Amino acid sequence: MNIATKAFFVALANELNAHPEQFKVHGEADMVAALVMRKADGDFAVRVAFEGLRVEDIKETSVAEAAAADYYLDGPLAAWQAMFDDILANGSASGRLTINSLALLGTDIRLRGDDPMGVDKFSRFNQTLQEYLDGAARVAVAAG
Amino acid sequence: MTLTQDQTLTDRGDGDGRYDKLPTVSPLGDALDWKWLKGANTEWGVRPKIGPRGLTMLDIATGSYGVVPDNPTHRSMAPRGADIDPDTPDMGYILNKKSDVWADNVVELYEEAVARQWSATRDIPWGELRELPSDIEHAMCQVCTTLTEVEMIAADLPAKWMWRMNHDFLEAKMFLCTQIMDEARHAEVFRKRALANGGGLLMSRGQSEGLLRTIIEAKSYTQATALMHLLGEGFILDIFRMGELISPSPVEKRMFRMAMQDEARHVAYGTMHIRYAVEQDPDVAEEIHEALDHGEAVLTAFGTNQDFGTALAVLLGGGVEHVETKGFALQADMQRKQFTSYLARCERAGISRLHRTKLPLELLGLDPNTILAN
Numbered sequence: 001m002n003i004a005t006k007a008f009f010v011a012l013a014n015e016l017n018a019h020p021e022q023f024k025v026h027g028e029a030d031m032v033a034a035l036v037m038r039k040a041d042g043d044f045a046v047r048v049a050f051e052g053l054r055v056e057d058i059k060e061t062s063v064a065e066a067a068a069a070d071y072y073l074d075g076p077l078a079a080w081q082a083m084f085d086d087i088l089a090n091g092s093a094s095g096r097l098t099i100n101s102l103a104l105l106g107t108d109i110r111l112r113g114d115d116p117m118g119v120d121k122f123s124r125f126n127q128t129l130q131e132y133l134d135g136a137a138r139v140a141v142a143a144g
Numbered sequence: 145m146t147l148t149q150d151q152t153l154t155d156r157g158d159g160d161g162r163y164d165k166l167p168t169v170s171p172l173g174d175a176l177d178w179k180w181l182k183g184a185n186t187e188w189g190v191r192p193k194i195g196p197r198g199l200t201m202l203d204i205a206t207g208s209y210g211v212v213p214d215n216p217t218h219r220s221m222a223p224r225g226a227d228i229d230p231d232t233p234d235m236g237y238i239l240n241k242k243s244d245v246w247a248d249n250v251v252e253l254y255e256e257a258v259a260r261q262w263s264a265t266r267d268i269p270w271g272e273l274r275e276l277p278s279d280i281e282h283a284m285c286q287v288c289t290t291l292t293e294v295e296m297i298a299a300d301l302p303a304k305w306m307w308r309m310n311h312d313f314l315e316a317k318m319f320l321c322t323q324i325m326d327e328a329r330h331a332e333v334f335r336k337r338a339l340a341n342g343g344g345l346l347m348s349r350g351q352s353e354g355l356l357r358t359i360i361e362a363k364s365y366t367q368a369t370a371l372m373h374l375l376g377e378g379f380i381l382d383i384f385r386m387g388e389l390i391s392p393s394p395v396e397k398r399m400f401r402m403a404m405q406d407e408a409r410h411v412a413y414g415t416m417h418i419r420y421a422v423e424q425d426p427d428v429a430e431e432i433h434e435a436l437d438h439g440e441a442v443l444t445a446f447g448t449n450q451d452f453g454t455a456l457a458v459l460l461g462g463g464v465e466h467v468e469t470k471g472f473a474l475q476a477d478m479q480r481k482q483f484t485s486y487l488a489r490c491e492r493a494g495i496s497r498l499h500r501t502k503l504p505l506e507l508l509g510l511d512p513n514t515i516l517a518n
């Protein structure tokens with residue numbers, strides 16, 4: 001599974017959008033999150049727009065554009081790969097590899113943004129974001 | 145916001161003469177004018193557009209109904225936008241300026257709070273709790289004991305001021321009602337966790353009470369909100385984020401993530417309320433600074449709460465044997481992050497504390513000149 005692709009994040013979005021009943025318990029979420037994966041052959045960045053109970057838009061962007069999201073999560077590809085590997089192994093993120101734990105430790109993946117109110121949306125919708133990322137386990141199973 | 149005029153509703157006529165024949169006296173002998181039917185002086189015929197999530201408070205903030213006055217003329221519970229009798233009674237409100245309570249995001253936050261309510265009974269997978277090493281279980285129980293102690297201040301404080309808020313600021317009061325429910329649930333979930341795994345409630349030695357008393361005794365609501373929403377809850381939000389990090393099982397992880405979401409709403413209201421208050425009346429800034437001067441000193445004293453502090457350090461270190469080598473160091477790192485996010489929020493609120501803060505920045509090796517560099 002190549003995580004540094006728009007297709008991967010679209011698959012996660014499709015997974016979330018196919019199960020509104022699962023996200024309804026958490027309620028609507030309105031935020032634009034961006035993920036930045038640093039790698040030797042060129043950085044990858046993606047913007048994920050949550051609206052209501054859906055992910056409405058996935059857009060591959062430049063790192064500069066990612067910074068215009070409510071917040072962005074910035075780290076080396078290897079750290080992102082470790083996070084998704086853990087999700088695949090456990091069905092959902094575990095231990096210190098949840099997105100909040102990674103961002104709070106800030107050693108591998110950093111939570112960044114210009115506006116503290118935007119950055120706080122990471123906390124305001126954290127369970128929704130975590131479940132969006134945890135969808136990787138189900139996407140992987142579906143892909144065989 | 146799209147408004148659609150509904151012609152049948154706009155017709156405020158006399159109902160083809162039907163209303164002329166209505167009784168003018170009630171069965172008990174009171175005079176009747178049927179004003180509500182024949183033409184109350186109010187906006188009629190605007191119809192909000194129902195959105196994909198239903199009918200939100202933002203949707204119904206249409207026309208004059210969406211206008212929140214800076215200085216309401218009434219002191220009663222009459223609903224804003226109605227045809228209000230000039231002789232309505234005075235309910236004793238003292239927060240009668242919009243800038244006393246308002247925040248530009250408060251309507252959105254109310255809807256978000258309602259949409260994202262959860263149940264500490266049903267939405268935490270309590271059945272997945274497993275026996276933990278004794279030191280870890282004790283530490284989690286101590287953290288939950290202290291959190292249970294401090295949670296309800298954030299319900300008592302809005303409750304203390306809400307009945308003093310002019311009713312034209314309905315949406316702000318409604319948001320604070322959601323906060324009160326959130327705090328009840330936080331007290332509930334942490335109390336449940338302390339008891340759920342065979343542990344119990346542990347030490348309470350009064351070290352939290354100085355902070356709680358400072359918040360509840362604040363002289364003005366804006367001072368109180370600076371102390372509670374911006375300072376106190378900002379720190380608690382970071383504690384919840386830390387709680388998620390150090391959770392020994394998915395049960396606590398879920399608990400802290402859910403609480404974190406609520407807490408971030410409370411902080412978002414406080415930050416934007418203070419910003420609004422200062423924008424409307426720059427003189428308020430000094431009043432807020434004075435409250436925070438005192439509040440930061442009291443919060444620093446709360447930070448010396450050895451029961452809470454050492455329990456967090458044990459969880460951060462992963463057990464008592466690592467508390468000195470890992471726990472305390474990671475805790476200092478977390479405190480640096482707490483101070484940084486608090487000072488960033490103060491900037492956003494229009495109250496720069498960088499060169500006035502009483503927090504021990506130096507002790508943690510933080511430089512006010514570079515602390516906010518991203």
Ligand SMILES: [Fe+2]
Nearest residue numbers: 295298327330
């Ligand atoms: Fe709380």
Ligand SMILES: [Fe+2]
Nearest residue numbers: 298377407410
């Ligand atoms: Fe709170």
